[in-house]
Amino acid sequence: MRAVAARLGTGPMTLYNYVADRAALDALVVDGVLRGITIPHSPSSDWRVDVRGLAEELWRAVRPHPNAIPLVLARRSQSETFLDAAEALLAALARSGLDGEDLLVAFRAVTTLAAAFAQTELTGPLSARNGGADATIDRFRSLPTERYPRLIEIAGVARTSTPEAEFRRGLEALLDGLQQKFTQRR
Amino acid sequence: MRAVAARLGTGPMTLYNYVADRAALDALVVDGVLRGITIPHSPSSDWRVDVRGLAEELWRAVRPHPNAIPLVLARRSQSETFLDAAEALLAALARSGLDGEDLLVAFRAVTTLAAAFAQTELTGPLSARNGGADATIDRFRSLPTERYPRLIEIAGVARTSTPEAEFRRGLEALLDGLQQKFTQRR
DNA sequence: ACCTGAACACCGTTCAAGT
DNA sequence: ACCTGAACACCGTTCAAGT
Numbered sequence: 001m002r003a004v005a006a007r008l009g010t011g012p013m014t015l016y017n018y019v020a021d022r023a024a025l026d027a028l029v030v031d032g033v034l035r036g037i038t039i040p041h042s043p044s045s046d047w048r049v050d051v052r053g054l055a056e057e058l059w060r061a062v063r064p065h066p067n068a069i070p071l072v073l074a075r076r077s078q079s080e081t082f083l084d085a086a087e088a089l090l091a092a093l094a095r096s097g098l099d100g101e102d103l104l105v106a107f108r109a110v111t112t113l114a115a116a117f118a119q120t121e122l123t124g125p126l127s128a129r130n131g132g133a134d135a136t137i138d139r140f141r142s143l144p145t146e147r148y149p150r151l152i153e154i155a156g157v158a159r160t161s162t163p164e165a166e167f168r169r170g171l172e173a174l175l176d177g178l179q180q181k182f183t184q185r186r
Numbered sequence: 187m188r189a190v191a192a193r194l195g196t197g198p199m200t201l202y203n204y205v206a207d208r209a210a211l212d213a214l215v216v217d218g219v220l221r222g223i224t225i226p227h228s229p230s231s232d233w234r235v236d237v238r239g240l241a242e243e244l245w246r247a248v249r250p251h252p253n254a255i256p257l258v259l260a261r262r263s264q265s266e267t268f269l270d271a272a273e274a275l276l277a278a279l280a281r282s283g284l285d286g287e288d289l290l291v292a293f294r295a296v297t298t299l300a301a302a303f304a305q306t307e308l309t310g311p312l313s314a315r316n317g318g319a320d321a322t323i324d325r326f327r328s329l330p331t332e333r334y335p336r337l338i339e340i341a342g343v344a345r346t347s348t349p350e351a352e353f354r355r356g357l358e359a360l361l362d363g364l365q366q367k368f369t370q371r372r
Numbered sequence: 373a374c375c376t377g378a379a380c381a382c383c384g385t386t387c388a389a390g391t
Numbered sequence: 392a393c394c395t396g397a398a399c400a401c402c403g404t405t406c407a408a409g410t
Contacts, residue, residue: 001384012384013395022384070256073305078325083334090336101347101355104340108306109299109356116298119259139264148269150276154290161287169287170295177363187403198403199376208403 001025023076030077033068036061037081039088043095048175050092051110054085055171059114063163069119073112097182106178113170121163134159187211209262216263219254222247223267225274229281234361236278237296240271241357245300249349255305259298283368292364299356307349320345 001022005012019025037057043050062069086107093106140148140155187208191198205211223243229236248255272293279292326334326341 002382011395013386016385017394070259073256073259073302075306078322083329083337087334087337090340094336099339101343101352103336104343104347105352105355105359107340108303108352109359112299112302112306113295116259116302117294120261120294120298136264143269148273150280150289151269151273153285154276154293157287157290161290166287166291166294169291173291173295173363173367174360175363176366177359177361180362180366181359188401197376199405202404203375 026071027077027079029068030071031079031081033061033065033072034058034077034079034081034085037085039085043092047092047095048179050095051089051175052171054089054092055110055114056167058085058089058111059118059167062115063118063121066119069115073115073119093178096179098178102178102181109174109178110171113174114167117163117167117170121166212257213263213265215254216257217265217267219247219251219258220244220263220265220267220271223271225271229278233278233281234365236281237275237361238357240275240278241296241300242353244271244275244297245304245353248301249304249307252305255301259301259305279364282365284364288364288367295360295364296357299360300353303349303353303356307352 001015002012004025005015008014015025019028037054039057040050040053062072089110090103090107093110094103096106098106137155137158141152143152145152187201188198190211191201194200201211205214223240225243226236226239248258275296276289276293279296280289282292284292323341323344327338329338331338
């Protein structure tokens with residue numbers, strides 16, 4: 001609150017004329033981030049490209065704002081921005097044939113994957129391309145080999161992989177699973 | 187810091203003899219939560235039951251501590267507790283045949299799904315069984331039907347589904363996808 | 373060497389007074 | 392009615408003094 005007020009050149013209390021709470025300001029922050037998502041005007045013929053597109057929009061929108069990601073995951077903001085993006089993603093997922101609880105779960109899994117992969121990339125140790133990541137990766141790689149063989153293996157991989165590729169792979173695996181879920185049911 | 191110190195009956199500064207930082211204390215919190223995970227002594231013959239078991243352990247360990255979940259997702263703590271649990275999950279995933287970047291991505295997707303589903307359940311609007319969730323679900327259900335049909339559909343589902351079932355379904359879909367990823371490759 | 377109170381620079385918010 | 396400064400009850404951490 002105080003930081004925002006200072007940036008606007010007023011005292012802290014002035015904000016309370018526009019916002020009820022710190023929580024309400026958090027909601028506006030999330031809203032601002034989600035406003036970066038572009039929703040296609042009309043769906044394509046392939047639900048998978050639509051879901052992938054929206055998931056990547058979310059991932060891209062969220063990535064420049066690591067501190068806001070926990071707020072996004074906690075689902076602050078039920079503004080139109082959020083509702084429209086959610087409905088668009090749900091519509092794309094539903095075109096795969098999923099409905100009911102499967103649809104709810106698919107929605108949660110996809111949004112969660114996008115937000116959490118972005119966060120892990122930016123604050124987690126097991127990823128390339130963030131300040132100090134190399135140091136952490138080296139620490140992992142110097143662990144006792146007999147005890148942590150797989151950890152060492154993926155720490156090696158993390159040195160050269162890109163966040164884009166990692167997210168893309170995770171998303172494709174999830175979409176495969178969701179598609180198969182529907183196929184099994186019919 | 188001050189709250190912990192007060193609970194221990196000392197002044198705030200005493201903690202600094204045991205801990206470098208607020209960040210170090212956060213790491214201990216995450217560590218305490220992860221210590222609730224039970225790692226089987228020896229793997230079973232089915233990688234899927236092992237991965238599922240460990241993922242559910244993580245989900246269960248994290249669920250009573252909603253405020254710590256963002257810290258878990260941000261990967262504080264590289265203690266033995268964390269390393270051992272991570273290695274056990276990686277070993278189980280590797281027994282599916284995945285390796286390299288696939289293994290890294292699978293690890294991230296599974297841990298992320300467990301932590302984030304627990305968090306969404308506890309702080310998010312789209313889930314049953316948390317104080318005030320019914321109110322939020324009702325709000326969703328009273329949205330304009332033509333504009334948000336799918337949102338309304340899943341809000342209806344959320345009224346009666348359980349967190350356990352939702353997480354289980356999401357996890358199974360992801361595991362299907364990971365399994366298929368390996369099958370496709372050979 | 374180990375411990376810790378006072379003090380500092382921050383928070384979000386209440387309350388009362390300003391226009 | 393709309394706005395906002397002073398003040399309160401909190402933070403994490405530095406610094407200096409205690410044993």
